[in-house]
Amino acid sequence: MSDIADASLxxxxxxxxxxxxRGMPVLRQIRERFAAERPLDGLRVAACMHITxxxxxxxxxxxxxxxxxxxxxxxxxSTQDDTAAALVEEYGAEVFARAGTDREGYYAHIHxxxxxxxxxxxxxxxxxxxxxxxxxxxxxxxxxxGCEQTTTGVIRLHQxxxxxxxxxxxxxxxxxDTKHMFDNRYGTGQSTLDGIxxxxxxxxxxxxxxxxxxxxxxxxxxxRARGLGARVVIxxxxxxxxxxxxxxxxxxxxxxxxxPHGDVFITVTGNREVVNGSHLAVMKDGAIxxxxxxxxxxxxxxALEEMAVDVHRxxxxxxxxYVLADGRRLVLLAEGRLVNLAAAEGHPAAVMDMSxxxxxxxxxxxxxxxxxxxxxVHDVPEAIDTEVAxxxxxxxxxxxxxxxxxQEDYLSSWRLGS
Numbered sequence: 162m163s164d165i166a167d168a169s170l171x172x173x174x175x176x177x178x179x180x181x182x183r184g185m186p187v188l189r190q191i192r193e194r195f196a197a198e199r200p201l202d203g204l205r206v207a208a209c210m211h212i213t214x215x216x217x218x219x220x221x222x223x224x225x226x227x228x229x230x231x232x233x234x235x236x237x238x239s240t241q242d243d244t245a246a247a248l249v250e251e252y253g254a255e256v257f258a259r260a261g262t263d264r265e266g267y268y269a270h271i272h273x274x275x276x277x278x279x280x281x282x283x284x285x286x287x288x289x290x291x292x293x294x295x296x297x298x299x300x301x302x303x304x305x306x307g308c309e310q311t312t313t314g315v316i317r318l319h320q321x322x323x324x325x326x327x328x329x330x331x332x333x334x335x336x337x338d339t340k341h342m343f344d345n346r347y348g349t350g351q352s353t354l355d356g357i358x359x360x361x362x363x364x365x366x367x368x369x370x371x372x373x374x375x376x377x378x379x380x381x382x383x384x385r386a387r388g389l390g391a392r393v394v395i396x397x398x399x400x401x402x403x404x405x406x407x408x409x410x411x412x413x414x415x416x417x418x419x420x421p422h423g424d425v426f427i428t429v430t431g432n433r434e435v436v437n438g439s440h441l442a443v444m445k446d447g448a449i450x451x452x453x454x455x456x457x458x459x460x461x462x463x464a465l466e467e468m469a470v471d472v473h474r475x476x477x478x479x480x481x482x483y484v485l486a487d488g489r490r491l492v493l494l495a496e497g498r499l500v501n502l503a504a505a506e507g508h509p510a511a512v513m514d515m516s517x518x519x520x521x522x523x524x525x526x527x528x529x530x531x532x533x534x535x536x537x538v539h540d541v542p543e544a545i546d547t548e549v550a551x552x553x554x555x556x557x558x559x560x561x562x563x564x565x566x567x568q569e570d571y572l573s574s575w576r577l578g579s
Contacts, residue, residue, distance in 0.1 A: 163249045164270060166242040166259045174214075174247025181214035184510030186556035187518040187549060188218050195226035200525035202227030207279035209271055209289035210310075211239040211502055212258045215513035217247065220254050222521045228281075233274040234258035235285040237267055238479075238495060239502035268292065275300055281524055281531075282307035284331075286455045287314035294326060306330045306531035308523050310340070310516060312376070313431045313455035318538045330534035332527065334519050337546045339553070341377045344516040348508035350381025352501035353427060353453040354389070360479045360494045360504040361449055363425070366390030371423035373416065374430035375402040378453060382427060383411055394419045396435075416440055425449045427500075428459035438464035446489040450497070457497040465493060479504040518549045 182189065195201070206228045210216050220230050232254055234240045240260040248254040255277065257270035271292050282304055284290050290307060293300060306329055309315050315335050321327040334340060354365065370391045372379050383393045383406070394412045396419055397403040407413045420426075420440040424447070428435045431454050438461055452459045466472070469483040476482045479495045495503035507513075522545045527534075554561065564572070571577055 163255050164257045164259065164273065165245045165249055168246050168250050170243035171246040171250035174217075174241070174243035174245070175251050177214045177241075178217045178244060178247055181510040182218055185215070185218050185514035185517070187514045187552045188222055188521065190552055190556075191518055191521050192218075192222040192225045195222055195521070195525070199227040200528055201281075204228045204280045204528060205277050206230045206281045206283060206524070207233075207274045207277055207289065208283035209233045209235045209274065210283060210285045211235055211507060212245050212248075212256065213239065213241055213502070213507050213513075214244050215508070215510050215517065217244055217252070218510075218513070219517035219520055220248060221252055222517070223524060224252065224254065226521070226525060228524075229255075229277070231255040231274040231277040231279070232258070233270040233289065234262075234267065235288065236499055236502060237262045238498050239507065272297070278303045280305050281527060283520060283524070284309045284314055285311050287317040290314075290321075290331065291317065294321070294328060298328075301328045304329050306332070306527045306534060308332045308334045308520055308527070310334045310520060311455050312345070312378075315538065316431055322537050327536050327538070329536050330527075330531060330539055331537075332523050332539050332541055334516070334523055334541055337519050337541045337549075339515045339546050339549045340519055343512050344508060345377035346381035346384075348381075348512035348516075349378040349429065349453055349501065350385045352505055352508050352512075353378075353382055353429075353451070354385055355506075356453075356479075356500040356502075356504035357425065357427070357449065357451050357494065360451075360477055360500065361492065362477070363449065365425070368392070368424040369394060369422055370425045370427065371396065371416070371419045373426070373428040373435045373459070374454075375399075375406045376429070378429040382429065382453070383409075387411075391425075394423065420444055423448060425451065426460075428452045429454050430459060431455065433458040434461045434464075435459045437461045438468065441465055441468060441491060444489070444491060447492065449492045449494065451494045451500040452497050453499060453501055455499065460493070460497045462493065462497045465491065515549055515553055518552065519545065522548065 240258045242260050245256045257273040315333045368391050370386045371394045373396045395406040396416045421443045471484040473482040483491045494500045
């Protein structure tokens with residue numbers, strides 16, 4: 162039995178899901194293939210993901226392949242209640258999600274999704290897999306395998322595997338080239354700035370934007386912030402990534418040096434307290450704090466609350482203003498949660514088209530291959546990544562070259578020299 166906020170919102174959700182579907186041509190092709198081939202026939206899938214119109218496209222594709230799907234939210238602030246209603250009322254999925262639910266409700270929904278005794282699990286942040294292993298080990302015997310689609314979740318899975326705690330194979334869909342390139346770089350780069358602009362209506366041109374982390378997400382953010390006329394400062398712990406940022410022309414500094422000068426701070430590291438109390442203490446009046454990492458731990462919100470003498474909630478939608486003892490005001494967006502999903506709509510459908518195509522094809526592969534895989538973190542087969550890129554190019558009417566027989570011989574031989 163689903164748990165959603167308002168079933169009467171279903172038609173609004175259907176309209177938005179159909180609009181998003183226009184921007185997801187690769188997933189549509191896979192859905193048609195799945196409907197004909199039924200690679201997931203009879204399988205139960207439990208997913209913990211953002212309840213958005215784009216996610217609805219993936220759920221419908223899995224259903225077309227023969228799976229029954231139970232879906233819980235991976236972030237209460239990203240849940241779209243109309244999408245949840247449409248998935249239940251129009252598309253026949255089980256959904257356990259309500260926008261804005263508290264921590265207790267969040268985990269209750271994950272438990273409800275797990276009660277379906279899934280064969281496959283899809284996770285976004287590893288909370289579902291973590292709950293399975295800690296709270297519901299009695300269900301581990303039914304789970305064949307699963308997929309994880311975010312960097313933070315993959316980090317947690319590798320920790321579980323190193324400790325020998327992971328009980329079934331998990332595939333790091335996050336680590337495919339197509340996901341890194343499209344989702345992390347282009348998706349996060351655009352949608353994060355979209356969320357900041359919607360929440361604050363600030364002009365980014367001329368501002369100093371401090372970006373914590375120069376992985377794929379950080380690079381995408383830096384490119385787009387610079388394109389909007391901002392001065393970009395990068396903070397990093399990895400010398401190779403820091404060097405890369407410097408050679409691309411960005412200023413690179415420790416956060417302690419950048420903190421007094423930044424107008425906007427964005428964290429995309431997957432780690433905790435990247436912006437901490439000592440940084441908050443020296444920030445300028447009006448500094449904006451935003452997080453686009455998966456969990457709400459990258460900005461030390463507890464320290465901010467302890468430092469504040471007053472808090473003005475909702476000065477704008479998804480913007481809270483913290484007044485410090487000296488009169489400075491710091492503006493926290495989306496409670497320190499994912500700003501691109503809480504204050505905006507997340508990635509455009511064209512981005513999620515590739516990420517969810519990776520997910521769908523990996524699920525079909527796991528339906529056959531799971532029994533041959535050890536309980537560890539596995540890569541997506543290269544053929545799947547290549548197929549998704551090929552389908553995307555075709556949908557964009559882009560053709561590429563192919564190797565001639567002579568070129569293939571040259572690349573496969575060590576005997577031919579200059």
